[in-house]
Amino acid sequence: MLLETGMKEEGLFRIAAGASKLKKLKAALDCSTSQLEEFYSDPHAVAGALKSYLRELPDPLMTSQLYDEWIQASSVSDPDKRLQALWLVCDKLPKNNRNNLSLMFPACL
Incomplete structure (x- = not known):
């Protein structure tokens, strides 16, 4: 989604998404729900969820x-x-x- 629509978004990883939307997206991802279409229109929420995931990893x-x-x-x-x-x-x-890295940068690994 970020590659398809987010790359043209100004401040993609700098501008924060709304807290409630980010919380809702994270909950949907935690539940492995396939109902993520509503977030396709908000690349800032997706980028925020990715940043949050990376911050919460037990090791960098x-x-x-x-x-x-x-x-x-x-x-x-x-x-x-x-x-x-x-x-x-x-x-x-x-x-x-390596698996995580290859998902984020598929052309590199």
Whole structure:
């Protein structure tokens, strides 16, 4: 939904959705309901739910254990070598983290 309609929305991840709408969306997602059509018209609610999900993860998506390696890989000056270093760190992510990452960035993993 965010890729289809949200990318043209100004301040997508910056402008907060209404609290009641966000709460309702999160409840619908928690219940695995298929009745999400009403939220398709509010990309800010969807972006807010995604931000909330990421904040509530028990460990950061990129993991605290790999923090130093992410920093080291991102500081490689040559773009090709930097990308290769980032891929190597990405390969060290736990399976669940890689799965989440691949859902958010399908073209990357």
